[in-house]
Amino acid sequence: xxxxxxxxxxxxxxxxxxxxxxxxxxxxxxxxxxxxxxxxxxxxxxxxxxxxxxxxxxxxxxxxxxxxxxxxxxxxxxxxxxxxxxxxxxxxxxxxxxxxxxxxxxxxxxxxxxxxxxxxxxxxxxxxxxxxxxxxxxxxxxxxxxxxxxxxxxxxxxxxxxxxxxxxxxxxxxxxxxxxxxxxxxxxxxxxxxxxxxxxxxxxxxxxxxxxxxxxxxxxxxxxxxxxxxxxxxxxxxxxxxxxxxxxxxxxxxxxxxxxxxxxxxxxxxxxxxxxx
Amino acid sequence: xxxxxxxxxxxxxxxxxxxxxxxxxxxxxxxxxxxxxxxxxxxxxxxxxxxxxxxxxxxxxxxxxxxxxxxxxxxxxxxxxxxxxxxxxxxxxxxxxxxxxxxxxxxxxxxxxxxxxxxxxxxxxxxxxxxxxxxxxxxxxxxxxxxxxxxxxxxxxxxxxxxxxxxxxxxxxxxxxxxxxxxxxxxxxxxxxxxxxxxxxxxxxxxxxxxxxxxxxxxxxxxxxxxxxxxxxxxxxxxxxxxxxxxxxxxxxxxxxxxxxxxxxxxxxxxxxxxxxxxxxxxxxxxxxxxxxxxxxxxxxxxxxxxxxxxxxxxxxxxxxxxxxxxxxxxxxxxxxxxxxxxxxxxxxxxxxxxxxxxxxxxxxxxxxxxxxxxxxxxxxxxxxxxxxxxxxxxxxxxxxxxxxxxxxxxxxxxxxxxxxxxxxxxxxxxxxxxxxxxxxxxxxx
Numbered sequence: 001x002x003x004x005x006x007x008x009x010x011x012x013x014x015x016x017x018x019x020x021x022x023x024x025x026x027x028x029x030x031x032x033x034x035x036x037x038x039x040x041x042x043x044x045x046x047x048x049x050x051x052x053x054x055x056x057x058x059x060x061x062x063x064x065x066x067x068x069x070x071x072x073x074x075x076x077x078x079x080x081x082x083x084x085x086x087x088x089x090x091x092x093x094x095x096x097x098x099x100x101x102x103x104x105x106x107x108x109x110x111x112x113x114x115x116x117x118x119x120x121x122x123x124x125x126x127x128x129x130x131x132x133x134x135x136x137x138x139x140x141x142x143x144x145x146x147x148x149x150x151x152x153x154x155x156x157x158x159x160x161x162x163x164x165x166x167x168x169x170x171x172x173x174x175x176x177x178x179x180x181x182x183x184x185x186x187x188x189x190x191x192x193x194x195x196x197x198x199x200x201x202x203x204x205x206x207x208x209x210x211x212x213x214x215x216x217x218x219x220x221x222x223x224x225x226x227x228x229x230x231x232x233x234x235x236x237x238x239x240x241x242x243x244x245x246x247x248x249x250x251x252x253x254x255x256x257x258x259x260x261x262x263x264x265x266x267x268x269x270x271x272x273x274x275x276x277x
Numbered sequence: 278x279x280x281x282x283x284x285x286x287x288x289x290x291x292x293x294x295x296x297x298x299x300x301x302x303x304x305x306x307x308x309x310x311x312x313x314x315x316x317x318x319x320x321x322x323x324x325x326x327x328x329x330x331x332x333x334x335x336x337x338x339x340x341x342x343x344x345x346x347x348x349x350x351x352x353x354x355x356x357x358x359x360x361x362x363x364x365x366x367x368x369x370x371x372x373x374x375x376x377x378x379x380x381x382x383x384x385x386x387x388x389x390x391x392x393x394x395x396x397x398x399x400x401x402x403x404x405x406x407x408x409x410x411x412x413x414x415x416x417x418x419x420x421x422x423x424x425x426x427x428x429x430x431x432x433x434x435x436x437x438x439x440x441x442x443x444x445x446x447x448x449x450x451x452x453x454x455x456x457x458x459x460x461x462x463x464x465x466x467x468x469x470x471x472x473x474x475x476x477x478x479x480x481x482x483x484x485x486x487x488x489x490x491x492x493x494x495x496x497x498x499x500x501x502x503x504x505x506x507x508x509x510x511x512x513x514x515x516x517x518x519x520x521x522x523x524x525x526x527x528x529x530x531x532x533x534x535x536x537x538x539x540x541x542x543x544x545x546x547x548x549x550x551x552x553x554x555x556x557x558x559x560x561x562x563x564x565x566x567x568x569x570x571x572x573x574x575x576x577x578x579x580x581x582x583x584x585x586x587x588x589x590x591x592x593x594x595x596x597x598x599x600x601x602x603x604x605x606x607x608x609x610x611x612x613x614x615x616x617x618x619x620x621x622x623x624x625x626x627x628x629x630x631x632x633x634x635x636x637x638x639x640x641x642x643x644x645x646x647x648x649x650x651x652x653x654x655x656x657x658x659x660x661x662x663x664x665x666x667x668x669x670x671x672x673x674x675x676x677x678x679x680x681x682x683x684x685x686x687x688x689x690x691x692x693x694x695x696x697x698x699x700x701x702x703x704x705x706x707x708x709x710x711x712x713x714x715x716x717x718x719x720x721x722x723x
Contacts, residue, residue: 170581
C-alpha cells in the first residue's frame, strides 16, 4: 500500500522513537519528498480518531477584595477529559471574550489552553480550536457561557469554593492522515480505534514532526493543574448504565405492547369469522 | 364592551347579524348590468372601474349633431400610400383630424445595421458567412426579433440559440465599434449581460425535460431534492460561508435520480396502515442515517454533540412535533438526560438507539389504540354488553405517561435523585386489566 521508499538518508535512524513529546529536530527529506507528501496526506477512511475534551470555566468570588467591576476571578479553559495533554492535536486556542474586555481576542499558543481574567458579568465565550495543519486545517469553535454565580442563589457566596461549569464533548476526525495517526497512535489523550485487519502503519521515522513540538518544554497535561481539584468528573460508564437501564425498560414495554397487539389481531380475526358465518 | 358586561346581555350578536346581511346584499347587487353578466367578470367590483356604469346609459349629447360618412383614409404606418375607406363619425359637420388612430401602434425594434466595411472590420466569424448574416438581419428586421419565427424561416437550418448568439454578438460588436469609449457602453445590457449560448441551450433542454417528466419522475425528483436539501443543510452548518451547490432538478432531471442512488421504494412517503409502522420507520431511518454519516465524513472535523444533534434530527424528521415532545417527555420520565452529559461515541449511539426505540414504542401504542377502537366498533355492532373496552379507553389519559418517574428497578441513582417526589414507583398498570377481560369474553362465548 505504501511505497516505503527506502532511499532515505542515514540521519533518520537516530529518531526511531514514536514518543511524540520528546523534542525531535526537524527531519530533512532530501529525496522522494513527493511520495512522502503523499504518505503524509494520505487519508484513512473508516478510522475515526476522537479526542475527548472538557471545556468550561472555574470562577472564584473575590469576597472582600471584590469591586464593582471585578467581583470574580475566573479561568476559562479547554482540557483533555482525562487531563492528558491535548497539545498533540491542538496547536492553539483563541478565546473571544466580550467586547468590553481589552483585547477581547486572546490567543493561547500552548497547552494548558486556559485564560484567566477578572470581571463581573456572564457572557458567551467563543473558543476556537486550531489544530495542527497536518491533522486539520479548519478550526472548530465551541461556545461556553461563562458562569460566575452559583445556581442556588440563596446560599452565601464563598470565596473559597468556586463556581464550576464544565462541558464534555468529543472532537472527531473522520479521516485522519496517516502521518497524524502514526504520531498519536499511542498518545493517551487520543482515542484511536483498532485499525482494520492487515493494515499496518508505516514507521514513524518517515514522518516529519511539526516544528513546534520541539520547542514546547513545559508540560501540557492538566493532571497537576492548580485548578484540577475543582474539575468535574465525567464518567462514561455512569451514563451508559443509565441508558442501558432505560433501554431495557423500553424494550420490555415494547414486547408487552407487541403481545397485546397480536392478541387483539387474533380477536379481530375471530370476530370477523363469527360475524361472517 | 364594558357596558355589555354590566348589562349581562349578548347585545352585539344580534346587531352583528343584521349588519352582516345588508353588507352581503350590497356586494351582490351590481348596478347597470345584469347579475349574470356581472358574475362573468368574477362577481366582484373591479378595483378601478374601467367603464363607468352610469356612462353606459346616458350617452347621446343633445347639443351635438352626429352623422356618419364613408370617407377615405391613409395610414402613416404604411409605406405604400394605400387609400382605404371607412365610416367616420362626423360631429357637427367637422370631420376628425389626425392620423389613423392605430398608426401609433406600429412599433418596431431598432435593428443594428452595418455596412459592408463594418462587416469586414468587426463582424467576420468562421461559423457565419456574410450572406447568412445579412439574411438573418433581414429577417430580424421584418419579424421584429421574433427568433422563433426567424428560425423557422431561416434558409439554412440553424437553432434559435445560434441565431440569437449571432445577432447579439454582432449587435455588441457594432455597439463597441461605434461607441466613443468603452466606458460609455459598459452599462448597456448587451455588454453587461452577453448572450450565453451554451447556457441557453442547456436551460432549454432542461426545461423540456422537466416538461416531459412523468408523474413518477416528479415524485422521485421531489424525494431526491428533500434528501439533498437535508444534506446541504447539515453541510452548510458545518462549512459556514462555503456553499455547496447541488444539481438543480431542471439541469439534471432524470439523471439525478440515478446518480443519487437512493432507492425510491424505501423512501416511499405513503404510510401503509396495514404494515406495522415499525417496518416503514427503519428503512427511512437507515436512509437518513447514511446521508448524515456521509455528510459528517465530509467534514474534516466535527463535535460529537453536533453529530448527535444531526442524527436525532434525522430520526425525528419523520415524526411530528407532538411525537418529538412525547419522546422527550418519555426520556425525562426514564431519568435520561435529553442531551447526554458525557457524549462519547458509545453514549451517543446508545442515546440514539433509545430514542428510536421510544419512537417505535409510541407508534405501537398508537397502533394499539387504533386496533382497540376498531375492536370496540366490532363489538358494539355484534355484542351488547362490552365491559372490557370502554373502561380501557377511559384509561387513555393515563396512557400518556408510559413510565411514571421513580422507577425503582432502574437503579439507585435515579431513585436518589427523585427522593423528594411523593408518588411511589410503579409501572402503569392500565393495560393489564383490559388485557385480561377480552380473554374472559372469548371463553364465555365459546
